[in-house]
Structure formats: C-alpha cells, structure tokens
Amino acid sequence: MPHLSSNKIFSQSAKQFWQTWLFAFIWNAITWFAIIKGGHNILRAFEENPVFYFFVLFPFIGLWTIIIAIQQTLAWYKFGKTPVILNPSPGQVGGRCSGYITLPETAKEAKRAILSLSCIRSYIYRSNDGKSSQREQAIWQDQISIRPEKYGRKRTRLNFVFKPPANLPATEQESDDYHLWRLQVRIPLPGIDYDRNFELPMEKPDEQIVVTHRYAQTQTSSTIAHRETKAGSIPQINKTSAGTEFYYGYGREKVMAIIIMLFGLGLAVLGYFFFHDFLNFLPVTAGLMVAYIGFIALALFLLGVFMLANSLTVEVSLEGIHNNKTTHLWLFT
Known part of the structure; x- marks a missing residue:
C-alpha cells in the first residue's frame, strides 16, 4: 500500500528493471553454463531426438530478456523518478482523484498522454490440486487522453482528474484478498515511450470533505479525443x-x-x-x-x-x- 503520509507517489520502475536484470542474468548464466559444460551431450541429444531442438530457443529467450532490461534501464534514466503528486491526498472514492506529473525535458515532444485509473482486486487463487497463484481482476476502470502542457522553460506537466464512483472499495493493506488502485500513464514519444504504473492511496472521505472539494477549483490539462482506445x-x-x-x-x-x-x-x-x-x-x-x-x-x-x-x-x-x-x-x- 502506498505511504499515506505523503502526497508524492513513486512508480515501481526502478525495482522492475533491477528485477528484469536479475532474471536475465540467472537465465543466461544457467543456459550458457549448460551449453559450455554439456556441448557434446547436447549435440548427441539433438541427433537422437529432434525434439531437443526446442532448447535452441533458450539463448534467444535470454537475449530477449537482456533487450527488455536495457529498454527498461534506458527509460528509467531518460525520464527519472517522475512521481505523481496527489491533490487531495489520499484520492477520494466518490469524490475525485486528481494531481499532476512533472516530466523532464526529454518529454518535451509529447503530443498526448493516455491515463488509465483502475480499481483492482488482488487475491490468491487456490486450485483443486492445492496449487496457488496470485491473480488480479479489474472491477472498474476509467481512461482519459490529455494534452501535456509546458511547465517552466524545459519541463512538461500533466494535470489529471478522475471521479471514481462511491460504491467502490478504498485502498486496502496487502493480504490474500485485497483491493488496490493503479494509475497507468502512457506517453508516445520518439524512441522510448513513457509508460509507468503508480499504486495510489484511495479512501472513502467524509461527506463534508467531498462537498468541500466539489466547490474547489481543480486544474486539469485539456482533454483530447482518444486515438488509441x-x-x-x-x-x-x-x-x-x-x-x-x-x-x-x-x-x-x-x-x-x-x-x-x-x-x-x-x-x-x-x-x-x-x-x-x-x-x-x-x-x-x-x-x-x-x-x-x-x-x-x-x-x-x-x-x-x-x-x-x-x-x-x-x-x-x-x-x-x-x-x-x-x-x-x-x-x-
């Protein structure tokens, strides 16, 4: 669950690209160790049973994981942390979820941004044979396309507002069955696109707070028609x-x-x-x-x-x- 004492919400991009590098290292280390140590046995296995040719895909999968890790790393160093600043914080279920994201100079060519807010149920699914797996199910989603605005001399800012229905659950602590709110921000750009996910704190506010914020002015970027729905x-x-x-x-x-x-x-x-x-x-x-x-x-x-x-x-x-x-x-x- 995001830290509720701050209105600054960071994505998991840095953690994700390190996890991808770790997976790529382990996969490639095991694959090439097997190729170097068992080269003759592998060739003999190919001759005896062509089905082993499927293992030829393993080095290519390893190469693919390295490419993904490089892309994620370049995206991180291109855009930096870029946290979401919520106002109000936490966001309001039945009120509004609003805030902004400030992007560096590398995003100055952005023409549009696609933002999607989802309420997700995350739970542990247990099958009849005793196996369990973590699953996610979106129970509500809203999507908007907005035009990025120039902010200062070199930066770009996205101001957004969502109005989630009051009958949805608030953000809950992680457990075997809980609800979370995820904001996805995608910005098509030359080269590497901006694509990050943020887990937002959402609560059910008092009615007085909701009424107060209804009369408060909220700054939003201009909304444009969806081109990619x-x-x-x-x-x-x-x-x-x-x-x-x-x-x-x-x-x-x-x-x-x-x-x-x-x-x-x-x-x-x-x-x-x-x-x-x-x-x-x-x-x-x-x-x-x-x-x-x-x-x-x-x-x-x-x-x-x-x-x-x-x-x-x-x-x-x-x-x-x-x-x-x-x-x-x-x-x-």
Whole structure:
C-alpha cells in the first residue's frame, strides 16, 4: 500500500528493471553454463531426438530478456523518478482523484498522454490440486487522453482528474484478498515511450470533505479525443437490482491474443518440419509427436480466439463479486 503520509507517489520502475536484470542474468548464466559444460551431450541429444531442438530457443529467450532490461534501464534514466503528486491526498472514492506529473525535458515532444485509473482486486487463487497463484481482476476502470502542457522553460506537466464512483472499495493493506488502485500513464514519444504504473492511496472521505472539494477549483490539462482506445478496456456501468454491473466488451487483450495465436501457428509449423522426415521409418513415434504438438498448437490458437471474442460481465453486490464471460463467435463469420 502506498505511504499515506505523503502526497508524492513513486512508480515501481526502478525495482522492475533491477528485477528484469536479475532474471536475465540467472537465465543466461544457467543456459550458457549448460551449453559450455554439456556441448557434446547436447549435440548427441539433438541427433537422437529432434525434439531437443526446442532448447535452441533458450539463448534467444535470454537475449530477449537482456533487450527488455536495457529498454527498461534506458527509460528509467531518460525520464527519472517522475512521481505523481496527489491533490487531495489520499484520492477520494466518490469524490475525485486528481494531481499532476512533472516530466523532464526529454518529454518535451509529447503530443498526448493516455491515463488509465483502475480499481483492482488482488487475491490468491487456490486450485483443486492445492496449487496457488496470485491473480488480479479489474472491477472498474476509467481512461482519459490529455494534452501535456509546458511547465517552466524545459519541463512538461500533466494535470489529471478522475471521479471514481462511491460504491467502490478504498485502498486496502496487502493480504490474500485485497483491493488496490493503479494509475497507468502512457506517453508516445520518439524512441522510448513513457509508460509507468503508480499504486495510489484511495479512501472513502467524509461527506463534508467531498462537498468541500466539489466547490474547489481543480486544474486539469485539456482533454483530447482518444486515438488509441482498446476495445472493451473501459466498462459500461449499469445499476441492477442486486448491485452494480460492469460490462467489458470483446477485444480487451487484443495484442496478447494475437501473439498467442501466432505462437500456436508457429509451433504447428515447427513440429511439422521437425518430424516430417521421420514419418517414413518411425511412423508411430513421429505420428504421436506430431499429434501431441498439434494438439498444443491448436489449444493455443483457440485460446487466442477466445481472448479476442469474449466479453466479461462483473456484478458487484452484497453477496460478493460474480463473473460471466460470453463468447462472440460471430466476429469470425
């Protein structure tokens, strides 16, 4: 939970790029240690079973992690800390969440900024086999596009205001099931874009405080039309007899869905070329491997289709939170 004694909120960018460097170092160290120490055994394994060619991807994954770490490091040193200054602090659920971000000279070419405020439920999911994983679920989201303003001689400032509904939960302490508020700020720029997440302290204020702030003047940057709104990323909010319903349209995770579909297709092509020559003298073994890889590729492709074509309805009531997903297969007809 963000520190409530200050209205200055920092992102986790510095921590994230160090974690990425640590992961990249461990992955590459293990991969290249295995290649150097077991080079002959690896080549022999390739000759005996072509399925081991999948391990050729490991050095490329290591290279990819290094590239991501370099990008995150360059972004950090390009923009610096750039904290969010909240006013009022904490933000108000049922009132307003407002403040500003001051950017350095490196962001002077910014034409627009896309800000998204989300109320997120973070919880531990436990499966039937006893395994547990941390999951997040957005129960409310609002998104605005604003025009950055010149501040001083060389800097740029973003002034923002959100008005979250009063029926949403405040920021809670971390536990197995808690709520948090996240502000994402994205600014397209030449070279490296500005893209950071901030966890904001939000509270339910007294009615007197809310009324007072309604008459207070809030400085905001000029709002501009969205040029890059993700389909279904902003919910339609409806009041029902049971509580409040949030409807998210299809196409919420378009980029990830397309990546998964392409990976499934690539896996199918790779499996076919690997085992095609073995079908003549090892028909049963090669056929089983092709069927196995084909099944995985088909499952990945269908998962991508499902991610593209499903909508999500979340109903928040006194009985809890209920989810309902609907698949729109007519999009592909």
